[in-house]
Amino acid sequence: MRIGYARVSTDDQNLDLQIAALKHAGCDRIFTDHGISGAQFSRPGLAAAMTALSAGDTFIVWRLDRLGRSLHKLIELVEGLGAKKVGFASLTESIDTGSPGGTLIFHIMAALAQFERGLISERTKAGMLAAKARGKRVGRRRAMSERECVEARGLLTAYSTSDVAQRYGVHPRTLLRSLRREGIEVGVTASEAGRARFVLE
Known part of the structure; x- marks a missing residue:
């Protein structure tokens, strides 16, 4: 089964374009979230779609940012689908984990996400060392001075x-x-x- 998911961030936007594209891609069922930010991963429509998916199904979105804006969270979600033997496809980016090319693109995305996390960690450590060098206290605020x-x-x-x-x-x-x-x-x-x-x- 091919299950689609569509989302818009504000109430004045409509889902017609996404739904039409998902139907054209052969989706049997389409779940939606209306007026919910992509920064939130706790969404009723997305949760219902995840519940409906079974091994052998493919989860399809019109564009990656419809699923979420955090690359790290996106990777986690798609990897979770893969662990359940569920495929993933994004129409705009031509990503399909059911094909060798799509799998390669996803692996590149995962590598970039890991690289980004490493950079953030390095910057955080460097900032803490610099703060300590300037004599600033780093970490949790003390209960009493x-x-x-x-x-x-x-x-x-x-x-x-x-x-x-x-x-x-x-x-x-x-x-x-x-x-x-x-x-x-x-x-x-x-x-x-x-x-x-x-x-x-």
Whole structure:
């Protein structure tokens, strides 16, 4: 069975051109999504098409961008179809994984997607190294700043850990970890447990 899929991004667009092309390509069933962005891969029409596909079927779109705008996601979807023994074809780009030429084009696309991911990863790492070299902090934002830890150390001499943690909007364990991160060692008596007052050792 040949199953087609058509999509338009806005409500004022129509699907006539795509549907006509899919019918001309011999599609037995056509599923559609109307007014849904290609950036979204959770679409009712697409989901219904995926459910209808069985081994030996071919999934057809008028143009690749009707399926999605992310090359990485497109590759994942088509590879998933292949794993289920379902063919894939895009009419405009003349891609048909059922033919040697179409398979070659798809493999080139997959290689380009992998190359793109590698470049992004390299740029991200280079950016982090450059930021570190400039003295900027890289990664997750700390729950408490160095100044807040110093303030908290003073408060702990008069208030319980829970009270001080609540003041800074963090969990008592987070408070303790933050203090130790700044080199402020604290201790707690076993009898006082979580609500105990921590004192500097």
